[in-house]
Amino acid sequence: xxxxxxxxxxxxxxxxxxxxxxxxxxxxxxxxxxxxxxxxxxxxxxxxxxxxxxxxxxxxxxxxxxxxxxxxxxxxxxxxxxxxxxxxxxxxxxxxxxxxxxxxxxxxxxxxxxxxxxxxxxxxxxxxxxxxxxxxxxxxxxxxxxxxxxxxxxxxxxxxxxxxxxxxxxxxxxxxxxxxxxxxxxxxxxxxxxxxxxxxxxxxxxxxxxxxxxxxxxxxxxxxxxxxxxxxxxxxxxxxxxxxxxxxxxxxxxxxxxxxxxxxxxxxxxxxxxxxxxxxxxxxxxxxxxxxxxxxxxxxxxxxxxxxxxxxxxxxxxxxxxxxxxxxxxxxxxxxxxxxxxxxxxxxxxxxxxxxxxxxxxxxxxxxxxxxxxxxxxxxxxxxxxxxxxxxxxxxxxxxxxxx
Amino acid sequence: xxxxxxxxxxxxxxxxxxxxxxxxxxxxxxxxxxxxxxxxxxxxxxxxxxxxxxxxxxxxxxxxxxxxxxxxxxxxxxxxxxxxxxxxxxxxxxxxxxxxxxxxxxxxxxxxxxxxxxxxxxxxxxxxxxxxxxxxxxxxxxxxxxxxxxxxxxxxxxxxxxxxxxxxxxxxxxxxxxxxxxxxxxxxxxxxxxxxxxxxxxxxxxxxxxxxxxxxxxxxxxxxxxxxxxxxxxxxxxxxxxxxxxxxxxxxxxxxxxxxxxxxxxxxxxxxxxxxxxxxxxxxxxxxxxxxxxxx
Numbered sequence: 001x002x003x004x005x006x007x008x009x010x011x012x013x014x015x016x017x018x019x020x021x022x023x024x025x026x027x028x029x030x031x032x033x034x035x036x037x038x039x040x041x042x043x044x045x046x047x048x049x050x051x052x053x054x055x056x057x058x059x060x061x062x063x064x065x066x067x068x069x070x071x072x073x074x075x076x077x078x079x080x081x082x083x084x085x086x087x088x089x090x091x092x093x094x095x096x097x098x099x100x101x102x103x104x105x106x107x108x109x110x111x112x113x114x115x116x117x118x119x120x121x122x123x124x125x126x127x128x129x130x131x132x133x134x135x136x137x138x139x140x141x142x143x144x145x146x147x148x149x150x151x152x153x154x155x156x157x158x159x160x161x162x163x164x165x166x167x168x169x170x171x172x173x174x175x176x177x178x179x180x181x182x183x184x185x186x187x188x189x190x191x192x193x194x195x196x197x198x199x200x201x202x203x204x205x206x207x208x209x210x211x212x213x214x215x216x217x218x219x220x221x222x223x224x225x226x227x228x229x230x231x232x233x234x235x236x237x238x239x240x241x242x243x244x245x246x247x248x249x250x251x252x253x254x255x256x257x258x259x260x261x262x263x264x265x266x267x268x269x270x271x272x273x274x275x276x277x278x279x280x281x282x283x284x285x286x287x288x289x290x291x292x293x294x295x296x297x298x299x300x301x302x303x304x305x306x307x308x309x310x311x312x313x314x315x316x317x318x319x320x321x322x323x324x325x326x327x328x329x330x331x332x333x334x335x336x337x338x339x340x341x342x343x344x345x346x347x348x349x350x351x352x353x354x355x356x357x358x359x360x361x362x363x364x365x366x367x368x369x370x371x372x373x374x375x376x377x378x379x380x381x382x383x384x385x386x387x388x389x390x391x392x393x394x395x396x397x398x399x400x401x402x403x404x
Numbered sequence: 405x406x407x408x409x410x411x412x413x414x415x416x417x418x419x420x421x422x423x424x425x426x427x428x429x430x431x432x433x434x435x436x437x438x439x440x441x442x443x444x445x446x447x448x449x450x451x452x453x454x455x456x457x458x459x460x461x462x463x464x465x466x467x468x469x470x471x472x473x474x475x476x477x478x479x480x481x482x483x484x485x486x487x488x489x490x491x492x493x494x495x496x497x498x499x500x501x502x503x504x505x506x507x508x509x510x511x512x513x514x515x516x517x518x519x520x521x522x523x524x525x526x527x528x529x530x531x532x533x534x535x536x537x538x539x540x541x542x543x544x545x546x547x548x549x550x551x552x553x554x555x556x557x558x559x560x561x562x563x564x565x566x567x568x569x570x571x572x573x574x575x576x577x578x579x580x581x582x583x584x585x586x587x588x589x590x591x592x593x594x595x596x597x598x599x600x601x602x603x604x605x606x607x608x609x610x611x612x613x614x615x616x617x618x619x620x621x622x623x624x625x626x627x628x629x630x631x632x633x634x635x636x637x638x639x640x641x642x643x644x645x646x647x648x649x650x651x652x653x654x655x656x657x658x659x660x661x662x663x664x665x666x667x668x669x670x671x672x673x674x675x676x677x678x679x680x681x682x683x684x685x686x687x688x689x690x691x692x693x694x695x696x697x698x699x700x
Binding site: 042206216 | 530
């Protein structure tokens with residue numbers, strides 16, 4: 001009798017497990033991000049904020065396929081090995097239907113290997129390194145900006161400015177080195193007369209003065225920053241302290257939308273004035289209603305104005321949600337196919353994914369961008385001087401330089 | 405001109421390094437353990453300075469002693485609650501639980517980083533400067549008011565510490581306990597109280613270092629990693645437990661890092677300290693002013 005009871009219990013469990021998900025069961029989406037140091041907790045926090053808002057908005061309207069969305073978070077600390085382990089756990093243990101929220105290129109590069117092995121869709125939120133696309137994994141979709149876009153734009157800008165000498169400071173990451181190298185290669189094609197060199201800086205360092213001092217004798221026309229906070233803020237402050245930029249001769253050009261970060265002005269103060277910035281968000285850009293809804297909710301929850309990273313995060317979850325609706329299924333292969341072929345109504349414009357191999361593989365290529373200049377301390381982005389409006393040409397005559 | 409600039413900048417950073425490292429050297433000198441949470445004492449000092457002055461609107465000159473008090477209190481609490489089991493009830497160092505110190509200070513370090521991250525947030529804060537003087541030139545060297553005043557305060561603190569150790573009764577007690585804990589106890593010195601004092605002074609110095617550097621390094625929860633790594637290199641280079649060795653080694657490291665990064669490679673600037681460390685361990689394992697060994 002005892003043995004029969006055990007068999008019955010085991011059969012019941014097996015039968016229950018084989019039943020399809022009930023209507024009320026949440027759809028699980030995995031999010032591996034940096035929630036504690038040494039990685040960028042600042043980025044991780046914004047990615048989480050953006051995704052939480054979209055999840056709440058979608059769930060308030062009844063969810064997807066009649067089921068609520070549930071985000072399952074794992075903290076990767078910005079360490080590639082931890083990202084790899086987190087992704088493995090999310091896929092095999094939590095059984096998520098897709099992964100989104102990836103930020104920091106070196107972590108993404110580790111995580112996409114796992115997603116590719118298990119053939120689970122992976123949405124890259126903010127990994128700029130072209131290498132993420134060049135691997136050509138069909139599971140990886142990129143709503144994130146990419147280094148080729150930024151470097152191409154920056155080299156066009158530098159050529160239009162008619163400068164002679166450019167020095168770039170790049171953080172020692174896949175993003176920083178990739179962007180600085182690419183900018184150099186593109187400058188060789190677009191403006192070979194420009195003398196360009198880049199210096200790699202350790203992002204964990206606090207004193208960059210020794211790298212800056214040799215420039216004082218002969219300052220370049222432009223100092224390009226391919227760095228993220230907090231190291232980028234320190235470099236800016238030390239560039240200012242050494243009298244290198246801003247100056248009538250030298251202008252600082254940021255390649256990572258630094259002014260978007262909520263702590264930007266608190267950390268740079270006068271060193272941020274006259275900085276030229278390649279940026280992925282500006283209030284002048286066209287915003288669909290959902291983006292406005294997300295912006296209002298973000299302001300309500302955090303007190304901060306919306307920025308590009310929160311929108312990128314919202315976009316990456318929105319891509320999965322639209323994919324689920326089109327696929328009408330949570331099966332990974334159907335979801336991947338839907339995401340690849342559908343027209344994606346992004347929070348930053350309508351988009352689709354390129355299928356060309358290389359840096360553009362499954363990348364949203366036409367990401368809108370602007371170039372603006374910060375002309376006063378604590379200046380809100382909406383009040384900056386627009387040097388290149390969305391879809392327009394860069395106009396170097398609009399650049400304002402300090403008088404002394 | 406560039407060499408002068410590098411020398412000045414290297415010496416200034418050397419002073420900051422010294423302030424960070426001396427506390428670590430003192431703890432090692434007395435307890436023969438490495439405090440892996442030393443960087444977080446620095447972080448607590450930096451945050452106290454920034455938050456007290458920015459959020460409470462207190463003058464930075466008043467926030468500075470506030471940071472010193474926070475560091476001293478943290479140091480005292482760490483010794484009283486976490487470190488005392490290390491030596492309490494053991495008469496001989498032969499029975500010391502060294503592994504306990506490693507685990508407990510490493511755990512404390514992670515706890516403090518994550519606590520600050522959760523309570524204050526991940527964003528970095530630039531501390532207000534002590535003086536409102538922008539950049540100015542001293543000959544060919546460009547300085548800012550904050551850098552100059554912070555270096556001057558750091559030097560004053562080092563001189564005060566040197567006088568405290570050499571001249572005060574408490575300083576003599578610290579030296580005695582560092583030389584021979586049992587012998588000092590037999591001579592009537594309260595070794596336990598002296599150890600508490602060392603932790604409080606060590607915490608205070610690290611916190612002051614964090615406060616002085618807060619306007620220059622924009623503290624974030626993981627800011628302690630940078631001073632901690634430098635301090636470990638300095639303590640070994642100067643001679644484990646030697647306060648004077650740590651001061652000299654800090655200046656050497658600051659200046660040599662500045663020259664190395666310009667004339668050799670900036671990419672390996674932080675690795676350079678570790679190269680010096682390996683060289684010292686090979687050629688002079690006891691460090692610059694350390695002792696080869698002592699049997700009592």
